[in-house]
Amino acid sequence: MSLPSRTALVPFISVDNMMRLVLHVGIEQMMVELAEAIEADFRRWPQFDKTPRVASHSDIGVIELMPTSDGQHYGFKYVNGHPANMRQGLQTVTAFGVLADVATGYPLLLSEMTILTALRTAATSAMAAKWLAPCDSRVMAMIGNGAQAEFQALAMKAICGIEEVRLYDIDPAATRKCAANLAGRGLRVTPCATAEDAILGAQIITTCTADKQYATILTDNMVGGGVHINAVGGDCPGKTELHRDILLRAGIFVEYPPQTRIEGEIQQLAPDHPVTELWQVITGAAPGRASAGQVTLFDSVGFAIEDFSALRYIHARLQGTGLFQELDMIADPDESRDLFGMLCRAEAAARVA
Ligand code: NAD
Numbered sequence: 001m002s003l004p005s006r007t008a009l010v011p012f013i014s015v016d017n018m019m020r021l022v023l024h025v026g027i028e029q030m031m032v033e034l035a036e037a038i039e040a041d042f043r044r045w046p047q048f049d050k051t052p053r054v055a056s057h058s059d060i061g062v063i064e065l066m067p068t069s070d071g072q073h074y075g076f077k078y079v080n081g082h083p084a085n086m087r088q089g090l091q092t093v094t095a096f097g098v099l100a101d102v103a104t105g106y107p108l109l110l111s112e113m114t115i116l117t118a119l120r121t122a123a124t125s126a127m128a129a130k131w132l133a134p135c136d137s138r139v140m141a142m143i144g145n146g147a148q149a150e151f152q153a154l155a156m157k158a159i160c161g162i163e164e165v166r167l168y169d170i171d172p173a174a175t176r177k178c179a180a181n182l183a184g185r186g187l188r189v190t191p192c193a194t195a196e197d198a199i200l201g202a203q204i205i206t207t208c209t210a211d212k213q214y215a216t217i218l219t220d221n222m223v224g225g226g227v228h229i230n231a232v233g234g235d236c237p238g239k240t241e242l243h244r245d246i247l248l249r250a251g252i253f254v255e256y257p258p259q260t261r262i263e264g265e266i267q268q269l270a271p272d273h274p275v276t277e278l279w280q281v282i283t284g285a286a287p288g289r290a291s292a293g294q295v296t297l298f299d300s301v302g303f304a305i306e307d308f309s310a311l312r313y314i315h316a317r318l319q320g321t322g323l324f325q326e327l328d329m330i331a332d333p334d335e336s337r338d339l340f341g342m343l344c345r346a347e348a349a350a351r352v353a
Contacts, residue, residue: 008332011324013111013314021314021323022115028158031151034123035130035159037313038306042127045279047071048305052259055236060084060212062236068304074100075308077113081236083210091147092210093117099311106330109315113307118148120310121302122155124255125230128298129160129204131281131288132253133228137203138163143195143217144209144233145169145178152206152232153178157187160204164188168198169209196222206230207241214238214268220245225293234265235301242297244268250295253278253288255303264299275299 013021022030041048053066061082068075077097085092095113100106129137140162142149146169156162165187169175175191182189192198195217199205205227207217215234220243223229229250234240242265252275254260261271278298280286289296318324333342 008106008328008330009326010107010329011109011315011318012327013109013318013324015112015115017323017325018112018115018314021317021321022119024321024323025317027119027151028154031119031123031126031155032158033317034120034310034313035127035155038120038124038309039127039282041070041305041309042279042282044070045277045283045305048308050256050258050304052256052262053304055263057237066302066304066307068308069102070308072102073108073308073312074102074105075304075311077117077304077307079113079117079302081210081239083212086146086210093147097307097311099308099315109311109318110327110329111311111314113310116310116314117302117307118151120306121148121232121300122151123159124302124306125152125206125232125298125300126155126159128253128278128300129156129228129230131278132251132296132298133160134203134226134289134292137161137228139166139202140164140204140206141166141168141192141195141198141202142178143168143198143205143207145171145174146208146210148208148232149174149178150181152208152230153182153187154185156204156206157185162187162204164190166190166192166198166200166202168192168195199223199227202227204228204230206232207234208232209241212236212239214240216243217241218246219243220249223295225295227295228289229295229297230300231265231297232300234299235263237262237267239263240265240268246295247273247297250297251290252276252297252299253281254299255301255306259303260299260301263301265297266299 079095
């Protein structure tokens with residue numbers, strides 16, 4: 001089935017259809033393709049409208065809007081972050097998003113993005129690690145074994161060649177869940193009792209915890225020379241994962257500095273502390289890892305262009321699959337100015353019926 005020809009009918013990808021699409025493409029294959037789509041958009045970074053995301057904070061969480069446009073398409077994501085949700089059996093992060101046509105302003109796609117966010121975050125992490133981590137990285141520590149964890153592990157396997165993942169979470173049930181989900185997927189999975197144990201022998205350390213506070217998941221003495229840290233969980237003002245001393249000796253790579261300085265690990269540093277934008281490493285405009293012994297840090301917060309890339313990728317991948325419903329969500333009268341007349345005709349039809 002092709003996408004609707006009447007522009008007023010908007011293809012909608014439900015959670016169920018997103019899962020079917022992911023399984024149809026293959027989980028790892030989709031993250032490889034997503035990383036390619038994101039990298040292609042990072043290469044044309046200057047073409048995008050960019051703004052830090054619009055955040056509405058409460059004591060227990062945040063709701064954010066993440067818009068961007070490349071002049072042809074416009075995309076935005078609605079996303080929340082509520083670490084306490086887990087205790088009520090709810091997700092910490094949920095999301096949905098829209099892709100629209102800049103020429104008409106009409107939406108082209110409405111999509112679930114909770115699963116898509118996990119996929120795109122993992123794809124972005126692995127893309128950054130491909131450019132920054134030691135080239136012989138085979139072992140990753142995965143600290144925080146919640147909803148994002150398996151995606152992170154599999155993207156690092158598919159894109160960076162990780163062979164072993166060492167799991168740690170303050171909640172052993174999360175580690176058991178993660179280990180069970182990763183069983184039989186081609187990774188050596190080692191559950192660990194402490195974060196110190198998890199990072200033993202790891203060239204990549206991913207932190208992906210959720211707590212609305214300045215947490216110290218890694219202290220300075222835990223991080224040896226030459227490792228790459230993929231810090232995913234610190235993504236809000238007052239919500240970080242790394243001790244400041246690690247930042248002071250690391251080469252720091254970010255998505256969009258005006259947003260990361262508010263939300264990332266670097267909120268702990270002076271506003272002019274030097275950082276490198278990842279897109280510049282990818283285009284060759286800035287160097288990546290400076291030496292084998294350097295600690296590199298990808299201070300990930302998640303940026304709108306990654307969601308835009310993911311929505312465009314999904315829109316293209318959807319063609320011919322039939323894995324969508326058509327939503328009648330744009331009022332589009334046959335005669336363009338007769339919006340009221342459309343309502344009158346519906347009124348008359350309802351009287352007859
Ligand atoms: P989740 O609630 O499902 O999992 C978080 C896990 O962290 C839980 O299992 C919890 O027990 C564990 N944890 C909390 N404190 C810990 C500690 N001190 N040591 C070890 N483990 C600890 O959340 P999730 O959906 O997996 O998201 C994880 C984090 O990633 C969140 O903070 C979220 O906001 C962030 N996130 C970032 C991006 C991005 O693009 N950077 C995208 C999505 C999510």
